Amino acid sequence: MATSSKRQREAIEQLTIPGARDDGDGSAPPSKSPNLGSGRLAGVSSLKQPKRSGLPVLKAVKARSNQDENDGEPNGQKRAGAGKRRGPGVPATRIGIRATSAIPAPAMVSTVVDEPESINGTNGSTTGEPLPAIATVFERAMPSLGLIDEVAKPRRGKAKQFDHKGRLEEQRAVLADLRGLLRRLEEEGKAFQLEAVKLDQAVVLHMSLANQDLARYKESEGVRSDAVTGLQAQVDELKRSLEAALKEKEAFQKQAQEASLKLQEELTAKVTLSTQKSEVASQLEQLRSEHDMRVTVLTTEKTQLASQRDAATAELALVRAQLARKDEDTSGTLQSMREMQAFAMSTNERLTTENKVLAEKLAALESSTKSLEVSSSEALSTIARLTAELEASEAAKADAVAVAKDKTETCAAATAELNESLRVAFAEKEMRQLVNVQLADVQNELKAVYAESHALRTEMQMQSTRHGDEVAKFEARRQELDEARAKAVQAAAAEMEALREANVSLESELHTWKTKWQETQAHQNMVEMAALCEAQREADVLKLRLKEAQMTGVQTMEAKDAAIAELTAKVKEGEALRRKLHNTIQELRGNVRVFARTRPFLPSDGPCTESAIVCDVDGVSMRLKKEKEEVAFTFDRVFSPVTGQDKVFDEVAEFVQSAIDGYQVCLFSYGQTGSGKTHTMQGSGNGHMRGIIPRSIEKIIDECAKNREAGWRYSLQASFLEIYNEVVRDLLAKKEDAGKPLAIKMLEKHGGVTVPDLTTVTINAVRDVEGLMDRASRLRSVASTDMNEQSSRSHSVFTLYLKGVHDEQGVVLEGRLNLVDLAGSERISRSGATGERLKEAQAINKSLSALTDVFNAIALKHSHVPFRNSKLTYLLQSCLSGDGKTLMMVNLSPTIESTGESLCSLRFAHSVNMCELGKAKRQFKKKTDADT
Ligand SMILES: Nc1ncnc2c1ncn2[C@@H]1O[C@H](COP(=O)(O)OP(=O)(O)OP(=O)(O)O)[C@@H](O)[C@H]1O
Numbered sequence: 001m002a003t004s005s006k007r008q009r010e011a012i013e014q015l016t017i018p019g020a021r022d023d024g025d026g027s028a029p030p031s032k033s034p035n036l037g038s039g040r041l042a043g044v045s046s047l048k049q050p051k052r053s054g055l056p057v058l059k060a061v062k063a064r065s066n067q068d069e070n071d072g073e074p075n076g077q078k079r080a081g082a083g084k085r086r087g088p089g090v091p092a093t094r095i096g097i098r099a100t101s102a103i104p105a106p107a108m109v110s111t112v113v114d115e116p117e118s119i120n121g122t123n124g125s126t127t128g129e130p131l132p133a134i135a136t137v138f139e140r141a142m143p144s145l146g147l148i149d150e151v152a153k154p155r156r157g158k159a160k161q162f163d164h165k166g167r168l169e170e171q172r173a174v175l176a177d178l179r180g181l182l183r184r185l186e187e188e189g190k191a192f193q194l195e196a197v198k199l200d201q202a203v204v205l206h207m208s209l210a211n212q213d214l215a216r217y218k219e220s221e222g223v224r225s226d227a228v229t230g231l232q233a234q235v236d237e238l239k240r241s242l243e244a245a246l247k248e249k250e251a252f253q254k255q256a257q258e259a260s261l262k263l264q265e266e267l268t269a270k271v272t273l274s275t276q277k278s279e280v281a282s283q284l285e286q287l288r289s290e291h292d293m294r295v296t297v298l299t300t301e302k303t304q305l306a307s308q309r310d311a312a313t314a315e316l317a318l319v320r321a322q323l324a325r326k327d328e329d330t331s332g333t334l335q336s337m338r339e340m341q342a343f344a345m346s347t348n349e350r351l352t353t354e355n356k357v358l359a360e361k362l363a364a365l366e367s368s369t370k371s372l373e374v375s376s377s378e379a380l381s382t383i384a385r386l387t388a389e390l391e392a393s394e395a396a397k398a399d400a401v402a403v404a405k406d407k408t409e410t411c412a413a414a415t416a417e418l419n420e421s422l423r424v425a426f427a428e429k430e431m432r433q434l435v436n437v438q439l440a441d442v443q444n445e446l447k448a449v450y451a452e453s454h455a456l457r458t459e460m461q462m463q464s465t466r467h468g469d470e471v472a473k474f475e476a477r478r479q480e481l482d483e484a485r486a487k488a489v490q491a492a493a494a495e496m497e498a499l500r501e502a503n504v505s506l507e508s509e510l511h512t513w514k515t516k517w518q519e520t521q522a523h524q525n526m527v528e529m530a531a532l533c534e535a536q537r538e539a540d541v542l543k544l545r546l547k548e549a550q551m552t553g554v555q556t557m558e559a560k561d562a563a564i565a566e567l568t569a570k571v572k573e574g575e576a577l578r579r580k581l582h583n584t585i586q587e588l589r590g591n592v593r594v595f596a597r598t599r600p601f602l603p604s605d606g607p608c609t610e611s612a613i614v615c616d617v618d619g620v621s622m623r624l625k626k627e628k629e630e631v632a633f634t635f636d637r638v639f640s641p642v643t644g645q646d647k648v649f650d651e652v653a654e655f656v657q658s659a660i661d662g663y664q665v666c667l668f669s670y671g672q673t674g675s676g677k678t679h680t681m682q683g684s685g686n687g688h689m690r691g692i693i694p695r696s697i698e699k700i701i702d703e704c705a706k707n708r709e710a711g712w713r714y715s716l717q718a719s720f721l722e723i724y725n726e727v728v729r730d731l732l733a734k735k736e737d738a739g740k741p742l743a744i745k746m747l748e749k750h751g752g753v754t755v756p757d758l759t760t761v762t763i764n765a766v767r768d769v770e771g772l773m774d775r776a777s778r779l780r781s782v783a784s785t786d787m788n789e790q791s792s793r794s795h796s797v798f799t800l801y802l803k804g805v806h807d808e809q810g811v812v813l814e815g816r817l818n819l820v821d822l823a824g825s826e827r828i829s830r831s832g833a834t835g836e837r838l839k840e841a842q843a844i845n846k847s848l849s850a851l852t853d854v855f856n857a858i859a860l861k862h863s864h865v866p867f868r869n870s871k872l873t874y875l876l877q878s879c880l881s882g883d884g885k886t887l888m889m890v891n892l893s894p895t896i897e898s899t900g901e902s903l904c905s906l907r908f909a910h911s912v913n914m915c916e917l918g919k920a921k922r923q924f925k926k927k928t929d930a931d932t
Pocket residue numbers: 444445447448449451452598599600602641671672673674675676677678679680788790791792793822823824825891
């Protein structure tokens with residue numbers, strides 16, 4: 001404002017003509033040229049200034065001109081002449097118009113294009129504030145108007161005093177001044193043009209900066225939204241799997257509860273049974289003692305009866321002897337009587353007297369005979385009584401014998417019953433053992449579910465923390481950008497507001513101008529209007545250009561988004577292709593494929609859950625933290641603790657498919673004890689935690705069913721063995737053969753090995769395998785150690801023999817899938833093994849070291865590979881000597897304490913990964929009669 005007033009004063013001083021100076025308006029000559037266009041308005045507030053400074057001047061001009069007109073001059077054509085006549089009045093008006101119209105239009109344009117600078121907040125102007133174009137025009141025009149007014153004022157006063165000549169001189173001088181002014185204004189116009197060009201460049205520069213900012217913002221927005229979407233998807237995925245795991249866990253808990261309820265019931269039933277059994281036993285005991293007592297009583301009775309019988313028999317014999325004696329006596333007496341009768345008869349006559357005596361004697365004898373006969377009949381009745389008694393005792397004895405027989409029968413029945421209950425009790429015991437095995441399995445499964453869900457929870461927490469950080473970062477960035485944008489918008493709004501205000505004031509000014517200038521010079525007014533319209537048009541064009549630029553920016557961003565999406569898809573495709581090519585190369589080289597899997601933390605690992613293993617997101621590399629450094633490893637596949645059984649199986653499924661296609665496939669899990677080998681191979685339960693073995697069988701059965709439609713017939717056989725303390729044992733053996741050592745034999749025909757007496761079971765359905773696994777897990781050598789509650793103390797080998805016959809094509813495929821769950825390597829000091837466990841650990845470590853030697857020999861391409869150094873390597877010889885495909889799953893524990901073991905396992909796995917076994921051979925042959 002102060003500058004503007006100063007400029008006005010300077011201009012007035014410069015333009016003050018000698019006549020005017022004489023008028024006492026100021027005596028000092030102009031010291032320098034006025035610089036009307038050099039300054040910019042300091043801000044929106046300065047827009048008001050021209051109104052305040054210019055309008056009163058215009059009003060004064062108008063008032064004076066009205067006054068002149070009122071002095072007696074008519075309007076219209078006469079005015080020009082009148083003006084000339086009146087002297088200073090007319091030139092003053094002209095000067096005013098010329099000075100205003102001389103302001104170059106491009107300068108206005110240049111001030112309009114100043115906008116983007118302000119929008120971006122990077123205004124190249126010294127003040128850094130907007131330049132409202134039209135306001136500037138008026139700002140610049142106002143001093144000239146004031147000047148003209150000032151110039152005209154004294155002249156009008158003097159007009160009355162000078163003559164025509166003098167007035168003409170004055171007019172000429174004024175004209176010359178005005179010409180000079182016009183020239184300066186033209187120069188000013190050029191300067192404005194130059195400035196406009198510069199401002200154009202600045203606009204372009206700021207536009208490009210704005211576009212860059214916009215692009216950066218869009219890009220970061222895109223990255224953020226991608227990351228947010230990705231993270232959201234991951235979180236959703238994790239939530240889903242957690243939910244599934246929780247559901248499964250609930251189901252398992254339910255199953256476990258049911259199982260424990262069942263077990264409880266069974267235990268109650270068993271208790272009842274054993275109570276019944278003890279009751280029966282006590283009854284039996286009672287019966288036995290009763291029976292024994294009865295037997296004793298009967299024996300005593302029998303003995304008594306026998307002694308009675310003996311006594312009776314003796315008595316009878318005695319009586320019989322007496323009777324016999326008596327009979328003898330009687331017959332002797334009769335003989336003597338007969339003799340005596342003969343003697344009597346012979347001597348009858350002679351002994352008539354004697355006959356009497358003899359008759360008396362005879363009568364006596366007859367009475368004694370009679371008494372003897374009485375005693376004989378008495379003896380006979382005694383005998384009869386005794387015989388009856390004997391018969392009664394015999395009957396009693398028979399009764400007692402019958403009772404004893406009954407008792408014996410009861411006893412036998414009770415014994416049979418007892419045997420039956422014992423048999424039931426044994427069956428119960430077996431059942432209980434089975435239930436215990438199942439319960440252990442369920443508990444294990446529960447533990448695995450818990451561990452997996454815990455890992456998922458941890459991962460989710462980490463993800464959400466990371467997500468939170470990312471979101472916070474993006475939020476901060478967004479806020480920054482929002483703030484910048486808000487500032488820019490604010491600045492733009494202020495600018496727009498200023499423009500609008502300027503426009504409004506311009507319009508009102510214009511209106512005033514129009515009204516005034518219409519009266520004085522329509523043509524100049526038209527030029528001015530044209531300039532204004534031109535400026536407006538240019539402003540519109542610039543606005544349009546800005547809009548277009550924004551549109552182009554948006555389009556470019558959309559194109560960039562599309563390009564980013566395309567590139568992302570290409571990266572994915574590239575990754576898939578890379579994996580495919582990697583697999584092909586590995587296959588062609590016959591490399592042993594190695595997958596690494598880290599198990600989640602378990603409650604038994606203790607409170608510290610800082611993992612020693614970091615799995616990278618690329619899915620193939622990992623790092624092991626060792627003190628302060630990290631050792632990096634790369635394998636064919638790396639599974640983090642949150643990877644479930646299904647995902648792991650998805651990756652090994654192609655190997656299982658190879659077995660169906662007629663290859664010998666060997667898949668073995670290696671790692672320290674408690675690192676999750678059995679979990680990976682066998683798993684637990686029949687749900688989500690099923691391992692590779694049950695899933696492989698399901699897949700094979702499914703695939704075989706599908707291939708059947710194409711004319712293939714399949715037969716599936718399975719065997720399951722363990723190598724415990726260097727002894728091969730059949731895990732599917734009958735009870736009586738359990739634990740029997742089996743021999744490994746070299747097959748002369750194929751050069752492979754076989755275990756001749758191994759049980760093979762035909763598999764028709766998935767449920768066949770469940771029974772089979774139960775059978776095997778009851779026989780497998782498992783024990784509790786400090787490192788694992790259920791530690792496998794043996795290497796187990798599950799083999800599936802597949803034979804596919806295509807009758808039409810006359811071909812036979814013979815695939816074999818060996819799924820090996822190795823016993824865990826262990827540091828004796830950590831596992832706390834002593835006694836039997838120590839012996840087992842030593843055998844395990846020895847055979848694992850033999851396996852290491854075999855792989856080392858293969859890796860170094862030694863001519864001799866020491867397969868025979870252990871039962872394990874001898875048994876796996878055909879798989880490891882190049883005919884088949886081999887995959888090793890290295891299992892790892894995440895704990896810091898296991899770092900040493902993990903490093904050993906990883907180094908071994910790395911050396912195994914380097915082994916080249918040669919290209920696998922398909923077991924394909926022509927069908928023969930033996931293959932029907
Ligand atoms: N990926 C996993 N997710 C959930 N739980 C797991 C996982 N891996 C292992 N576990 C759990 O860890 C425990 C030990 O695993 P496992 O018995 O399979 O180890 P191992 O390597 O076979 O041990 P050992 O050599 O002593 O037999 C089990 O309770 C198992 O359920």
